């Protein structure tokens with residue numbers, strides 16, 4: 001391919017090129033073992049070093065306090081929709097904020113469990129999820145947790161501030177803005193994220209669980225039990241070894257970018273450029289309320305479906321891949337995760353201006 005491809009996918013998403021180059025150079029022979037990482041035993045010392053480095057790097061990047069466990073799991077963020085209530089809310093009430101498609105899936109998964117009462121305490125569904133709703137000041141202190149989706153991948157909204165509810169922990173689906181925000185881990189009881197956006201390949205899910213929330217009684221299925229996974233340092237069964245290796249390389253790369261503060265400054269710059277261009281345009285509009293706008297997923301529309309389609313088709317020809325909005329909302333969506341280059345945003349803006357001149 002001689003043309004530059006910019007991958008705006010919401011996930012699996014663009015990865016840092018230097019990470020892919022290291023993976024390539026180590027593909028056939030990892031550190032003199034004569035094997036690729038994929039072929040290493042998960043009980044080998046070489047793999048143990050990889051998983052330990054991955055954990056300590058993530059702890060350093062996110063400033064994870066010692067009283068939190070870091071778990072490398074499988075099943076995607078979607079399995080966490082069930083694991084969170086199973087581990088934290090048996091026989092209790094679980095509270096949810098509904099901010100979009102993924103929140104709704106988390107709510108349905110909790111509702112499907114028998115001995116858990118689910119209550120939605122705030123929702124922006126009536127506003128078509130174009131903002132983060134106003135949240136209650138206080139909640140029932142007997143509730144097991146309040147679940148939020150910090151960044152709504154499809155709708156393009158994010159929490160500017162994390163609410164605090166006394167003894168009731170906040171549980172967060174941080175799939176699409178982990179390592180791209182200035183939230184503090186201490187403000188959460190559990191954080192989970194599918195890896196395939198800011199962390200690495202699909203197949204790995206990271207969960208960060210405050211120790212006092214580890215269930216005291218075994219969960220009926222061992223694989224779904226946070227306490228058991230923690231006790232076994234994520235090696236209860238064979239973990240997704242190659243995905244963990246790539247995650248480790250991504251964490252090293254984020255550290256080289258100045259850590260989360262450094263990368264978030266770059267994310268802000270990229271997002272601001274695109275939001276400014278949308279603001280300036282007479283053709284493109286953002287459907288999202290200003291105070292709720294996401295840095296990582298930026299939807300925009302012309303207001304005319306046929307024109308959106310024409311834009312998306314012309315964009316593809318220019319090498320702008322995966323710009324089409326989620327099938328549930330239409331229009332366009334630029335996902336600007338940590339590894340997405342600034343030049344790609346500049347190229348997109350130049351293309352949008354050209355399209356507007358020709359079609360505006």
Ligand code: PMP
Pocket residue numbers: 010011075076077078079102149151152153154173174175176194195
């Ligand atoms: N939550 C959010 C916010 C997401 O963006 C996604 C995936 N796009 C999911 C959950 C589901 O993740 P998975 O496919 O890893 O189950």
